[in-house]
Amino acid sequence: NGAMDPEALRRRAVDALETARRRTTLLTSCVEEPELTAQHSPLMSPLVWDLAHIGNQEEQWLLRAVGGREAIRPEIDPLYDAFEHPRSERPSLPLLAPREARGYAAEVRGRALDVLAGASFDVEGGARLTRSGFAFGMIAQHEQQHDETMLITHQLRTGGAALTAPDPDPLTGPFSGPAEVLVPGGPFTMGTSAEPWALDNERPAHTRLVPPFHIDTTPVTNGSYLEFIADGGYRTPDWWSPAGWDMVRDHGLEAPLFWRRDAGGQWLRRRFGVTEVVPPDEPVLHVSWYEADAYARWAGRRLPTEEEWEKAARFDPATGRSTRYPWGDADPTPERANLGQRHLRPAPAGSYPLGESPLGVRQLIGDVWEWTSSDFLPYPGFAAYPYREYSEVFFGSDHKVLRGGSFAVDQVVCRGTFRNWDYPVRRQIFSGFRTARDAQARKDGS
Numbered sequence: 001n002g003a004m005d006p007e008a009l010r011r012r013a014v015d016a017l018e019t020a021r022r023r024t025t026l027l028t029s030c031v032e033e034p035e036l037t038a039q040h041s042p043l044m045s046p047l048v049w050d051l052a053h054i055g056n057q058e059e060q061w062l063l064r065a066v067g068g069r070e071a072i073r074p075e076i077d078p079l080y081d082a083f084e085h086p087r088s089e090r091p092s093l094p095l096l097a098p099r100e101a102r103g104y105a106a107e108v109r110g111r112a113l114d115v116l117a118g119a120s121f122d123v124e125g126g127a128r129l130t131r132s133g134f135a136f137g138m139i140a141q142h143e144q145q146h147d148e149t150m151l152i153t154h155q156l157r158t159g160g161a162a163l164t165a166p167d168p169d170p171l172t173g174p175f176s177g178p179a180e181v182l183v184p185g186g187p188f189t190m191g192t193s194a195e196p197w198a199l200d201n202e203r204p205a206h207t208r209l210v211p212p213f214h215i216d217t218t219p220v221t222n223g224s225y226l227e228f229i230a231d232g233g234y235r236t237p238d239w240w241s242p243a244g245w246d247m248v249r250d251h252g253l254e255a256p257l258f259w260r261r262d263a264g265g266q267w268l269r270r271r272f273g274v275t276e277v278v279p280p281d282e283p284v285l286h287v288s289w290y291e292a293d294a295y296a297r298w299a300g301r302r303l304p305t306e307e308e309w310e311k312a313a314r315f316d317p318a319t320g321r322s323t324r325y326p327w328g329d330a331d332p333t334p335e336r337a338n339l340g341q342r343h344l345r346p347a348p349a350g351s352y353p354l355g356e357s358p359l360g361v362r363q364l365i366g367d368v369w370e371w372t373s374s375d376f377l378p379y380p381g382f383a384a385y386p387y388r389e390y391s392e393v394f395f396g397s398d399h400k401v402l403r404g405g406s407f408a409v410d411q412v413v414c415r416g417t418f419r420n421w422d423y424p425v426r427r428q429i430f431s432g433f434r435t436a437r438d439a440q441a442r443k444d445g446s
């Protein structure tokens, strides 16, 4: 959306910051104080750390870097630097107490809105940090990313439900479309140079030649995944990569995270404090890359590469152009995608016909993050901006790319070019997947 005018971008920035803060407030006020400072899992920070870290990042970028202001509390910077202390150590730090953390984040926000009101949102020229309101968009995206992290902490915490939300609409009938879609071979434009708030790792736009392939119309469902389990998926090393099989044996894995079998053999899952029967028509959630990879091999298929995923999500065969989203260039709406924590679960596979791609692929945006086979690597022409620690230090073979966002992702931080990454063992994230296979390339390359 490079065509937006500065005042529209300014309104968009205010709205994105306010939307993020409403969500942060919900996630940090729906449990009692002791639960904010507790460690619900060694994998996660206490919620009160995320809250003050959100404020501290906003202070560093919007007040100091953009506004040229003096630090409010410079002594707390190291406490909230994610690289100084691993998550498991954060509960023992002298963190701001919940009331102080709330006050600090609110004080920063008040001043940040002053800076925002006086900043140039011009789309050309001026300081790069504020061009098109980039820094404000970046900070709204940062807060929403930590809101998703806090939602993961909520899912890991034990005890009764603290959050509630309406369920997505059920399907009016079983999804009857084709199981897979052929994406034609040939070049397409990957990444973006036009999206004003795209982060450094999504840039620049560049051409990729992708051989033809088939991709699942919907994410893999719990029902299909249950067939893999019933067929001995977790007991058959043939389906697993060597490191994946090590993980199965070391941790005794036999199902996605948060699943257990009742006395009668029925699979149940815990979801935000509620235990329920695993719904067969919903995309599978809380699987590691290793499990997704093993399932795909069992099914005689493979995970899509990152470029295949993006071509399926953005390539319009009628024009040859790449669009911002599968449905075109318009922003997400509740009719097109399950985003923004409006629901606390993915929608049934086959939902959101208005969100499908021109080739008919559904639910690429929202519902579940989708593992791809690809390592997290820079695009040709990548330049770290505005700080190396956002993306550059994570490039390499340690992390796999996830695409498309989940029900826990806000639309400000979700688009066809957006890249997420994590370790292949990770399961507490809102991760699922779909599968793909090669298509026979014709001699003319199409």
Ligand code: AVJ
Residues within 6 Å of the ligand: 142, 145, 146, 149, 390, 420, 421
């Ligand atoms: C892009 C989701 C992997 O949460 O570690 C938050 C985003 N970076 N603060 C993360 C992020 C700095 C990041 N992920």
Ligand code: FE
Residues within 6 Å of the ligand: 053, 057, 082, 142, 146
């Ligand atoms: Fe952060």
